[in-house]
Amino acid sequence: MCLQKINMRRILRIFLLYSQHALEYKWRSLVWFLVTLSESAMYLLFWRGAILDNNSVWNLPGAVSYYLLMIIAGCLLHVHIEEEVAFEDIQLGWLSRYLTKPFSYYWIKFCQELPWRIIQGTFGVIILCTALAFYKFPLAKPAQYPYIALIILFGYLLSFTYKMIVGLSAFWVTDFRGVNNLETMISLIFAGYILPLSLLPGGLREVALAGPIAHMIYYPVIAFQGNMSVLGLWKVIGAQILWILFFLWLYRLVWRSGLRRFTAVGQ
Amino acid sequence: MFRYLRIYKKLLGLNFANVTAYRANFVNSIIASVGWGFISLYSIYLLTNNINTAYGWSRQEILLFNGLYGMIIGVFHMLISVNMRRFSRVIHLGDLDLILTKPIDSQFALSFWLVDFTIILRILMAGCYTLWFINILGIAVTFVQMLSVITIAFFSLVLLYSLWYSTLSVLIWDSSLSNLVLLLYSFESFARFPREVAQQLINVLFFILLPITLIINTPAHILMGKFTWVEIIRLLVLSTFFFYLSRRIWRFALRYYASASS
Numbered sequence: 001m002c003l004q005k006i007n008m009r010r011i012l013r014i015f016l017l018y019s020q021h022a023l024e025y026k027w028r029s030l031v032w033f034l035v036t037l038s039e040s041a042m043y044l045l046f047w048r049g050a051i052l053d054n055n056s057v058w059n060l061p062g063a064v065s066y067y068l069l070m071i072i073a074g075c076l077l078h079v080h081i082e083e084e085v086a087f088e089d090i091q092l093g094w095l096s097r098y099l100t101k102p103f104s105y106y107w108i109k110f111c112q113e114l115p116w117r118i119i120q121g122t123f124g125v126i127i128l129c130t131a132l133a134f135y136k137f138p139l140a141k142p143a144q145y146p147y148i149a150l151i152i153l154f155g156y157l158l159s160f161t162y163k164m165i166v167g168l169s170a171f172w173v174t175d176f177r178g179v180n181n182l183e184t185m186i187s188l189i190f191a192g193y194i195l196p197l198s199l200l201p202g203g204l205r206e207v208a209l210a211g212p213i214a215h216m217i218y219y220p221v222i223a224f225q226g227n228m229s230v231l232g233l234w235k236v237i238g239a240q241i242l243w244i245l246f247f248l249w250l251y252r253l254v255w256r257s258g259l260r261r262f263t264a265v266g267q
Numbered sequence: 268m269f270r271y272l273r274i275y276k277k278l279l280g281l282n283f284a285n286v287t288a289y290r291a292n293f294v295n296s297i298i299a300s301v302g303w304g305f306i307s308l309y310s311i312y313l314l315t316n317n318i319n320t321a322y323g324w325s326r327q328e329i330l331l332f333n334g335l336y337g338m339i340i341g342v343f344h345m346l347i348s349v350n351m352r353r354f355s356r357v358i359h360l361g362d363l364d365l366i367l368t369k370p371i372d373s374q375f376a377l378s379f380w381l382v383d384f385t386i387i388l389r390i391l392m393a394g395c396y397t398l399w400f401i402n403i404l405g406i407a408v409t410f411v412q413m414l415s416v417i418t419i420a421f422f423s424l425v426l427l428y429s430l431w432y433s434t435l436s437v438l439i440w441d442s443s444l445s446n447l448v449l450l451l452y453s454f455e456s457f458a459r460f461p462r463e464v465a466q467q468l469i470n471v472l473f474f475i476l477l478p479i480t481l482i483i484n485t486p487a488h489i490l491m492g493k494f495t496w497v498e499i500i501r502l503l504v505l506s507t508f509f510f511y512l513s514r515r516i517w518r519f520a521l522r523y524y525a526s527a528s529s
Contacts, residue, residue, distance in 0.1 A: 025443055027441065027443075027444060028443055028444055028445075028446060031444055031446045031447055031449075031450050032446055032449075034450050034453075035446065035449050035450050035453045038450070038453040038454055038456075038457075039453050039456065041468075042453075042456055042457055042460070042464070043314065045460075045464045045465070045467045045468070046314065046321060046460055046464050048467055049321035049322035049463060049464060049467070050318040050320070050321040052322075053318075053319075053320045053321060053322070053323070057317045058317075174291060175291060175292055175295050177295065177296075177299065178295040178298060178299060181298075181299040181302060181303065182298075182299075182302065185302050185303065185306045188306060188310065189306070189309075189310065189313070194310050194313060194314055195313060195314050199316070199317055200313060200316075201313075201316060
């Protein structure tokens, strides 16, 4: 128990150190936020035209809330740890220094990534609050907030574990850029950045809605929009837990077999 | 001028040799290029799947915009943006010293050193897609029209290049902002839609996005026979002005380059 307490304190210390680092590069965080903001704004403006032409299956308040929440989800829940894991830790061999530390590599990376997400998510929340002051659009009822908080938490854990596995694929591939490109392309459509997954054509929609990427980004947005019943929220939480368990199992498998291939002098 | 053309010809040869030297990388880059080309075209296809018109433009016309975007931006990515991606690294690691000591213009060396030949496939994909929608829309393209589109597309590329270069010159002051390139990719995406999309933004923001909206809209309007002389002149003037500005900004920024990690 005491050992656990010391470990927790150390983890908190690591988190605070990485927070300082993330705050030092706050302008970089702002640029990342602007990337997400400009993409969502572009799609929202496009939908506005379609809705004003009276031929869309969607309404304007729904589109506004969807893309605004997508900005927050993109900043807060879309983890970008994979490039560091693949390029710096594995391909350049920096992983060695983490292996000598008395902490799990997973949790060190977790502490490293979280401050960036919090800073960028905060920018998103500021935009949402500003928009709420000028415009009315549907959001979930306060009674649903505990469920939504759980969905966001599990969405982040799922996203982080998934991206760690993507990064660890560098143990096997010489050029990680291919895997990275493929993953980015899939995420672009299956996370719902371009349009809500419910508007995708038949087969693609079914695959996207059941997949893990939707449970990281899309469902937290839909839940916060207030478009789900309590039963629907529980279903999402259940599916997220199953996906997390599956990815944690996969992470252990990939980590153990990957370490056997690691040369520590670069890949 | 001829000297630079000779250097560029040499660079093309070196880049081609480089791309074929590492076969695994070559295959990887081809897959990525085709994949991104497909996603770029398919994403707008999906986006417009549930609509007939937006801002008065039909779905087919919007998809034609997207095809032209794929071609023009493809050329830009093949010849120019591939160089811009290394911009922050070159400055951050102090490698710019080596470029500054070369007996050629530093802006030329930073902008045109690399060529990504694998993007040719992406351009061809976008070309077929554009032809398909030209056919669907029943547009009869004349030789003069085609020549005008190519000429205007050249000025679009000059404008886009100048905007990118001017913005990335900021890296001289803060080279840690390597993700600025990704922001430019994002802003550039506005060009794939009709200008009316960006026009919805409040005036100040639209003024910033106006040059970007001209890049694809002007050649697309010529192709559809819906152009106005005002927008052509606007593109020509803005591309010349921004090119001049990019040179001035770069020279000004170089005064602050501290050699070791800026």
